[in-house]
Amino acid sequence: MRRVFLLLPILLLLMASCELYYEEPVQRGTVRIVSIGITYENEPEEVADPEDEDKDQLRDLPGTVFDARELSKAFRQQVLNAGWDSEDIEVTLLLQEGTDHTQETFDDDLGYASRDHLENTLATIAGVATEDDLTIITYSGHGIEETGELLMAHTQTTGTVDISENSPIMVTPEWLHTRIKPIKGKKLLILDSCYSGLFIPESASSLSWVYDKGIDDWYGKYFSDEEYQIPSLVVLTASADSDSYEKKFDDHSHGVFTSALLEALGWNHTTLSIADGAPPSARNGLLSVDSLYKYIKKHQVYPVRWSIFTMDKPIQHPMVTGGAMDMLLFRY
Numbered sequence: 001m002r003r004v005f006l007l008l009p010i011l012l013l014l015m016a017s018c019e020l021y022y023e024e025p026v027q028r029g030t031v032r033i034v035s036i037g038i039t040y041e042n043e044p045e046e047v048a049d050p051e052d053e054d055k056d057q058l059r060d061l062p063g064t065v066f067d068a069r070e071l072s073k074a075f076r077q078q079v080l081n082a083g084w085d086s087e088d089i090e091v092t093l094l095l096q097e098g099t100d101h102t103q104e105t106f107d108d109d110l111g112y113a114s115r116d117h118l119e120n121t122l123a124t125i126a127g128v129a130t131e132d133d134l135t136i137i138t139y140s141g142h143g144i145e146e147t148g149e150l151l152m153a154h155t156q157t158t159g160t161v162d163i164s165e166n167s168p169i170m171v172t173p174e175w176l177h178t179r180i181k182p183i184k185g186k187k188l189l190i191l192d193s194c195y196s197g198l199f200i201p202e203s204a205s206s207l208s209w210v211y212d213k214g215i216d217d218w219y220g221k222y223f224s225d226e227e228y229q230i231p232s233l234v235v236l237t238a239s240a241d242s243d244s245y246e247k248k249f250d251d252h253s254h255g256v257f258t259s260a261l262l263e264a265l266g267w268n269h270t271t272l273s274i275a276d277g278a279p280p281s282a283r284n285g286l287l288s289v290d291s292l293y294k295y296i297k298k299h300q301v302y303p304v305r306w307s308i309f310t311m312d313k314p315i316q317h318p319m320v321t322g323g324a325m326d327m328l329l330f331r332y
Contacts, residue, residue, distance in 0.1 A: 027083040027331070029132025029185065032125055033075050036094045037068030038113050038141040038151070042101040044158045057161055058142060058151065063246040063253030065097045067140035067192060070272070071258065074265040075136055077274045078287070082330035092121055096153035106155040113141075113153040115169055119179060126182040133185035134329065140192045140255055146241070148173065148198030150191070173199045180233060186327060187233040188289060192255040197240035197319040201233065234289050234321045245302060245314050256302050257318055264295040278332035290326040293318065 040058040072091050079089050094113040105112055125135060142151040144163075150171040154161045162169065176199070180187055191199055238244040238257030245256045250269055254262070262269075266279035278285055281295035296318050297304050304317045 030088050031079045031084060032090045032135045033072050034092045034121055034137045035068035035072040036113050036139045037065040038096045038153050039064055042099045043161055044101055061246060063255055064140035065095055066252050067255050067258040068095060070262055071138045074262055074267045074274055078265055078330060082332055094118060101157055103157055114155050115152040122179045129184045131184050135183050136188045138190040143193030143195045148195035150193060189235045192238040192244060192258045194243045195241055196237035200235050200319055200321055230325050234327045236289060237319045240317050240319050244316055256300060256316055260296040260300040263299055264292050285332045286328055287330045288326045288328045293320045
């Protein structure tokens with residue numbers, strides 16, 4: 001019995017000192033960045049009456065467009081730092097900002113953040129992506145309380161905006177995962193929205209603790225005979241099954257999670273750029289999803305858990321796809 005107790009610390013040490021990665025990144029293929037930011041300021045005038053808050057169904061989120069623009073630039077510059085040529089990087093912005101809600105905007109502006117435009121964008125990528133490619137999708141906007149669905153920009157010129165279960169602006173986890181799955185190569189989905197942890201998928205190798213799971217489920221998954229699978233999609237979210245928040249940083253707002261993510265990527269808000277070389281979240285010259293996640297948890301301005309020292313601040317706990325494998329993004 002004594003030998004068993006002596007072996008346990010050795011095993012724990014080995015597990016803690018060994019990181020399991022996807023195949024190491026090779027600087028080839030195309031990196032595609034799709035960044036979505038929605039302010040929800042363009043509800044029809046007879047609904048969005050500033051004198052009647054009850055009529056404004058979707059609270060304005062001024063930081064979301066800043067999130068989308070700056071994340072797309074930060075990721076693009078990190079891809080360049082990692083050795084890709086500029087012609088192998090494709091950036092798509094899907095934005096809704098301002099108060100315009102005309103039919104021409106909905107139909108003619110291909111960069112308008114409607115669900116149809118998102119679907120078309122993902123279908124186009126799926127038609128050309130190869131196994132060497134990396135697709136990064138970021139979303140900053142509303143998430144439905146308790147169920148987590150994302151709300152894309154509306155396409156109504158008049159009347160109350162439809163946010164029902166079958167609304168044409170509603171994006172469920174199933175809807176989004178179904179359209180991302182056909183895209184070949186690595187996929188990273190980043191969500192800065194309330195209840196976004198509900199988009200963390202369950203796999204053969206892990207469960208999502210946001211869902212109602214008991215200890216028997218965890219035990220059964222850990223000791224399952226299922227073959228271990230490496231998912232090609234990793235999801236990184238701002239929160240678990242709770243709210244996420246915006247905060248003003250300098251002269252404009254950001255999501256609290258996105259602000260920490262930008263810092264993890266080395267983003268400078270003054271120069272609107274990043275420095276050469278590896279970002280502060282990289283480890284041993286490698287940037288991975290897990291290194292981003294750990295940096296965000298450590299540097300986020302709001303605490304990730306309650307304590308007697310943080311009672312005056314909201315709690316916001318980011319999440320990431322479970323399992324032993326970490327997705328490597330860039331090598332420097």
